[in-house]
Amino acid sequence: MSRVLEVLRAGPLTTVQDRGRIGLAHLAVPRSGALDEPAWKLANRLVGNDEHAAALETTLAGPALRPRVSCHLAITGAWVPIDIDGRAAPWGIPFFVRAGQTVSIGTATRGLRAYVAVSGGFAVAPTLGSPATDLLSGLGHPPLRDGDTLPLGEPVGPPAVIASAPYPAPPTELHLRLILGPRHDWFTDDAISLLAGTTYSVTPVSNRIALRLHGTPIPRQATKELPSEGTVTGAVQVPADGHPLVFLKDHPTTVGYPIIGVVDPSDLSLCAQARPGTPVRFHLKTVPRDRRIRFPEERP
Amino acid sequence: MRTMLVGARALLVELDDRTAVDDLYAEIERRRVAGTLPRCEEVVPGARTVLLDGLTDPVALARDLTSWHIPRTEAPATALVEVPTVYDGADLAEVARYWEMTTREVIATHTGSRHRVAFCGFAPGFAYLTGLPPGRTVRRRPAPRSAVPTGAVGLADQYTGIYPRSSPGGWQLIGRTDLSLWDTGRVPAALLTPGTEVRFVEVPA
Numbered sequence: 041m042s043r044v045l046e047v048l049r050a051g052p053l054t055t056v057q058d059r060g061r062i063g064l065a066h067l068a069v070p071r072s073g074a075l076d077e078p079a080w081k082l083a084n085r086l087v088g089n090d091e092h093a094a095a096l097e098t099t100l101a102g103p104a105l106r107p108r109v110s111c112h113l114a115i116t117g118a119w120v121p122i123d124i125d126g127r128a129a130p131w132g133i134p135f136f137v138r139a140g141q142t143v144s145i146g147t148a149t150r151g152l153r154a155y156v157a158v159s160g161g162f163a164v165a166p167t168l169g170s171p172a173t174d175l176l177s178g179l180g181h182p183p184l185r186d187g188d189t190l191p192l193g194e195p196v197g198p199p200a201v202i203a204s205a206p207y208p209a210p211p212t213e214l215h216l217r218l219i220l221g222p223r224h225d226w227f228t229d230d231a232i233s234l235l236a237g238t239t240y241s242v243t244p245v246s247n248r249i250a251l252r253l254h255g256t257p258i259p260r261q262a263t264k265e266l267p268s269e270g271t272v273t274g275a276v277q278v279p280a281d282g283h284p285l286v287f288l289k290d291h292p293t294t295v296g297y298p299i300i301g302v303v304d305p306s307d308l309s310l311c312a313q314a315r316p317g318t319p320v321r322f323h324l325k326t327v328p329r330d331r332r333i334r335f336p337e338e339r340p
Numbered sequence: 341m342r343t344m345l346v347g348a349r350a351l352l353v354e355l356d357d358r359t360a361v362d363d364l365y366a367e368i369e370r371r372r373v374a375g376t377l378p379r380c381e382e383v384v385p386g387a388r389t390v391l392l393d394g395l396t397d398p399v400a401l402a403r404d405l406t407s408w409h410i411p412r413t414e415a416p417a418t419a420l421v422e423v424p425t426v427y428d429g430a431d432l433a434e435v436a437r438y439w440e441m442t443t444r445e446v447i448a449t450h451t452g453s454r455h456r457v458a459f460c461g462f463a464p465g466f467a468y469l470t471g472l473p474p475g476r477t478v479r480r481r482p483a484p485r486s487a488v489p490t491g492a493v494g495l496a497d498q499y500t501g502i503y504p505r506s507s508p509g510g511w512q513l514i515g516r517t518d519l520s521l522w523d524t525g526r527v528p529a530a531l532l533t534p535g536t537e538v539r540f541v542e543v544p545a
Contacts (some may be wrong), residue, residue: 069464268350305347
């Protein structure tokens, strides 16, 4: 019996994700990888995997999966209904699936992306060190299609024996801590106040590349062109139309519009769970005096 | 040199000119190979900047940077890559008009220049090559083409670029090459990495 899992129904967008591709941004290769890292790692720990093993990332509605070997599954992240051959299975803790049973994951009732870990992990062939699906550049395993079969690895440890895993609920509104820069000086103080004072809304064109926001447009002070420069996950870009977007893991490695600030890395898992329509507020984080960069020639 | 924090884990270093970017990038790579660079996940050169991402203490590195001795990069650190090119691009005549010269002179200008990969962006393995003579800039096409073929050689601003795979693109196309720019089975996957010296060689169609 081969260690594989059949995809009976792929769902609207289900991808293979792990840590992604590290150290290749200078070749214009996006990081990619699981958007909600804590949820992805928890799912792996629950089934006894290395926490960095490859898992599935679902989008709103989940897939139907049939493992051809008996295994443990754990599903975390967005709140999704789960059943095994029509009988309810638990969310957020590991459960046992016999070879040939069908695990069906429904539509999320809260949050957007669920993580499906299987004991042994998904042994999908890596591209540039990772199987992660990169929607910007098409690297990694393509999004799942009905009828795919995915190879599974050998289990490395026993599943967790717990009745529940405490975990924060997916957010219904986002409060994102923002460190200004590197190009906040391209904007007036009024524009920065506007960014901090506006309640934005997540638009339906958001994806793994960026969370695109709608609200009062941010006016730009400088109208010059920004020469291409490297950027990071969580960067808040203000394009020509003034509607900010938050770069997620499939973001382009260089940008031509100014980055007004960068979202705190620990708030990125919240962005991963934001459905269209979710309200978003930015909270400016002050950099403590001793953390500010000052050079001798710049002292007042 | 101007250093800016990019969130909690990254630094953006802005330099006065292109040469200073090349020099700093080369020095960072030297220190990385020598093991004297603090833990850092990504070093990404741009047109006027170098980004260092995945740092434990970006402020400490920003302070340390001011004391670095950064030698001028004279000889290319990496091998010279020759790009055999058929100069039959759809926009060659347009570039000739814009530069007020013949298409033969455009080809001579392009093959006679020493190009260098300034940085990569847009798509995996897409390199922005500098090296055209001063003033020989080119505007992007007013509307991008929906599909530019793999291996197309194009110009935009002061840069030359080669499309590693078919994609939409707005650069003025002057030619094409059969070289494999991007191969995920190769290390590195990109033929043209930052700092690489490039020469274009005209070949018959």
